[in-house]
Amino acid sequence: MADWIEQFPGLSRLDGDLRETLVRQSRVVEVPQGTVIFGPGKAPENLLLLLAGVVRVQQVAENGREIVLYRVHAHESCVLTTACLLAYEDYSAEGIAETDVTAVAIPRSVFDEMIARSADFRRFVFTAYSRRITDLFMVIEEIAFRRLDLRLAAKLLERKDAAGDVLLTHHQLATELGTAREVVSRQLQEFIRRGWVTAGRGRVHVTDAEALGEFAHSA
Missing domain, CATH: 2.60.120.10 (Jelly Rolls)
Structure with missing residues (x-):
């Protein structure tokens, strides 16, 4: 080459x-x-x-x-x-x-x-x-200076593929954000409660990208 x-x-x-x-x-x-x-x-x-x-x-x-x-x-x-x-x-x-x-x-x-x-x-x-x-x-x-929940929302949108899947574990997301896995898991549960994402083994699926995006840019 x-x-x-x-x-x-x-x-x-x-x-x-x-x-x-x-x-x-x-x-x-x-x-x-x-x-x-x-x-x-x-x-x-x-x-x-x-x-x-x-x-x-x-x-x-x-x-x-x-x-x-x-x-x-x-x-x-x-x-x-x-x-x-x-x-x-x-x-x-x-x-x-x-x-x-x-x-x-x-x-x-x-x-x-x-x-x-x-x-x-x-x-x-x-x-x-x-x-x-x-x-x-x-x-x-x-x-x-930026809240973890806002950063997590933005990271999910950044890393999702065309189908809306984020092929990362909770530990990998925590590494991306410089926090603990337990913190990410708790916040994902809140996103699931709001209907913005679903979660499975080694993946998160974004079900409402618009709402997640509005939240990520809310502060």
Whole structure:
């Protein structure tokens, strides 16, 4: 897949020799669904640029509670990896392949060289970095200041498929929202009582998306 660079406009503008160096020294990798790509205490070896698939980045507290920080989709890079590469620090969270993933792996040595030599590469890296940092601030604001019931309603609408099904367990929903499974279960019971959703094993079905949406945006 020598043409992968065309999927990233910021990189396709690189000068000829820099572009050739980047393509020649990087490699395309396939990562199966469920693979832990990185984790706390490990140093990043590559910057991954996703060509296909989704990577979930989550934080695990000492008490075992998890929270999803963000997801990396096709044509994006991981802000945590970028930060660790720039600061020469180990990871503080884990990244898991939520689907089968195809990505370009840019080795640390190549990353360092490109950062030093190319203004276009620096612009590409820091533009992606700044966008994701903004997203992270929004996550923090949601957790700190927005009611859990409103966040759960919005999350159900975000994750439902065309049939109205949310194929997540109560534990997975709690991880998405940074709370306890028991809290999610109690709130889902209230949504069921109101007739907005039904629940089964490993799934929630949205029966009244309009009412759920009005509630999610009510405050």
